[in-house]
Amino acid sequence: MRVLPTNLLVCVSLTLAGCSGGPDLSPVATRSYDSESMAKAAIQQFDKNTNGTLELAELDSCPGLKATFTHIDTNNDNKLTAEELKARFEGYRTAGAVGYTLRVTLDGIPLPDATATLTPESFMNGAISEVTGKTTADGTLSKYSVDGRELPGLPSGVYRVTVTKDGLGLPAKYNTQSTLGCEVSGGGRGGNSGYDVRLTKK
Template sequence: MRPLPPGLVAFSVLALAGCGSGPDKTPVAVRSYDPEAMTRSAMAEFDKNVNGSIDGPELDACPGLKVLAANPDVAPDGKLTADRLKVRFETYRSAGVVGFPVRVTLDGAPLADAALVFTPEVFMGGVTDAATGRTGPDGTATDFSVGGRELPGLPPGVYRVSVTRDGVAVPERYNAKTVLGCEVSGGGRGGNSGLDLKLETKEKLKAKDKGKDKK
């Protein structure tokens, strides 16, 4: 989906300021992105072999960057260099709130009423707070709370994602020890339009592991 232009976001703020009821859709105040500082920090944290790119096993340490490295418009060879990261981070400045529907399934079935947490990576420099959301009956979330405000999307950035559900044993690989991540950016070339999280129960994960052992 296309990002909400900053001008449109500002108009929404004024329109909502005069409303006496309904959810507060005012976008969270996002401090200026600093692409150069973000790039330096990301490279220092994740380029462990100091070869000038974040790639291979290094990407496992940052699920959101792993998603970004799989984007052929950003990293055709699967490697995130400083130049590529800086160019990508520059695009965050032109987007306000990005429409970003998140679909969650567990063993193929929609996971309703799941609690979602999007934690920005440290290298983002604290430009935005963590975002939270909850899936509806169809397992999809489209509105998120950031800094106490309800938004129809997410601020651009690289996030770790956590999924929990009361009464359901969601494996810790999706929350406490999450392997989930995403990169939220505006539309256009290399942009993205949402996240499809296909989770599996411990039983199904164990069955898959046994299947691999037999091969």
């Protein structure tokens, strides 16, 4: 898995931004993570039974956290505490930008020319930006951009994912009412470098 430290991301961005004809790789993603406030915000947003922790059933509305639940739950007690969330989020700071691939299929067949948008969950508190990209002929996506500026890697964090394709009416659960989500992290417990987005027509 290719991981670009934050300081390297800055150097690469500054070096390439001035190249004529090349992509604008300005360091749009090198923002600070406030892991404590992010953890508190996640608890406040999703703790429906107000017991101060997050259970798996409470995270249906946050598929990114739900997908990585067991990796954050370090003591295996089937709930996430603010301390566990903070520790996980702290890792984003050192992970920097990550080489991350979406593999999009529709009924098991690779879906080309689909637009994927990764929107940070609100508890990320503005630490990272929304990114977009388009799948290639084999249904994969590994190049992302922010406001037209190409990124050399995907910033670590928790994202809501939506998928659309011109001329193809995908179900709302994949876009306007998306139930898709992922965590991008560069290493450690449950570190990952990709997400299989398995869509169906129904």
